[in-house]
């Protein structure tokens with residue numbers, strides 16, 4: 001298992017283009033199996049472990065996939081079988097999106113439960129309930145789901161919670177269900193809009209993505225599309241936090257500033273000078289950050305749960321005390337114990353963390369607990385005095401393209417061993 005060795009204390013300074021969005025490319029790659037006449041060309045695909053695994057799943061299903069740099073071409077004209085084995089399904093959470101994709105292309109699917117970062121229980125009950133309402137027959141037998149979508153039909157659904165993954169599975173399955181499917185209380189994340197834009201580029205008829213009500217009119221066939229993935233908003237926030245934590249300054253290009261709104265306003269509250277124009281965001285950090293009184297995570301357009309660990313790390317050095325409330329996942333404060341090894345002062349109770357800023361952090365041996373928790377440790381290590389060793393870097397590799405190279409270009413003293 002490789003490790004990162006970071007010697008903290010140098011300000012992060014420079015310019016960086018943000019890579020394509022992990023949580024957009026994964027469902028879009030799954031959705032590409034719906035195309036039965038033509039070859040999809042998808043640009044700005046980030047070079048991430050989760051993308052590599054998703055390409056492996058596509059190939060296992062019988063799809064021809066060619067990857068050249070950040071462009072992936074996908075030829076699913078020959079059709080797919082519907083079986084994805086446990087060793088692939090368990091590698092990532094978004095493998096579950098293949099359930100809707102296979103239901104729309106093939107009448108039978110046999111898939112195991114998905115994997116994904118441990119953030120508390122991550123059930124798929126909303127996915128299963130919604131697909132059953134769309135006419136899928138789903139049986140759960142010894143760790144596998146047996147899905148029969150021969151009688152796929154449109155429906156009027158309401159999600160009890162705006163689940164990102166469940167919204168994506170419904171969009172994929174409903175694309176090929178006769179008639180109009182209407183779904184209320186869906187997720188409004190930008191990645192949902194990107195998936196809808198890709199499906200519509202293939203000839204689907206989806207309206208309302210980005211709002212809490214989506215209409216999907218079933219179509220018989222989907223043709224090929226040439227599509228560019230949106231920028232990764234969580235990677236953008238991560239690099240902004242690296243500069244903010246080290247008294248540095250950064251110019252991020254290839255971003256969508258409106259996707260970063262809640263994080264940018266919090267960083268401004270912390271005393272950072274922020275400028276956003278077109279697809280560029282510029283941040284200049286203060287000498288010492290001020291602590292915002294409260295941060296509450298919420299479904300988009302609220303403050304993103306994926307940025308919660310990043311700010312947990314950032315605020316360990318702020319002047320004052322902040323309360324962070326996590327409302328989406330049950331246990332997403334696991335990085336707190338690792339940050340405490342570096343001298344952070346974080347008190348946890350149920351779904352709240354009270355962070356009292358300290359003057360300095362000390363480098364220490366720590367271990368990533370999940371993708372964004374690992375990124376949080378990188379932020380803390382860049383700001384700490386001395387050297388930090390971060391284990392379980394495979395978690396970080398799931399969501400950040402060329403992190404070590406990018407941070408080195410931005411002035412960090414970081415090595416991978």
Ligand code: EPZ
Nearest residue numbers: 023094121122123124125126127163164165306328329371
């Ligand atoms: C997606 O996960 C993202 N992953 C997550 O990003 C992100 O944190 C999350 O959305 C919320 O924004 C991908 O897109 C690959 P949910 P997902 O369904 O779809 C509960 C990262 O770091 N729930 O919106 O799994 C669930 O337990 C990752 O990039 C059910 O109870 O999120 C959670 O508490 C981490 N039943 C809440 O809803 C279900 O059937 C939100 O889950 C589904 C979800």
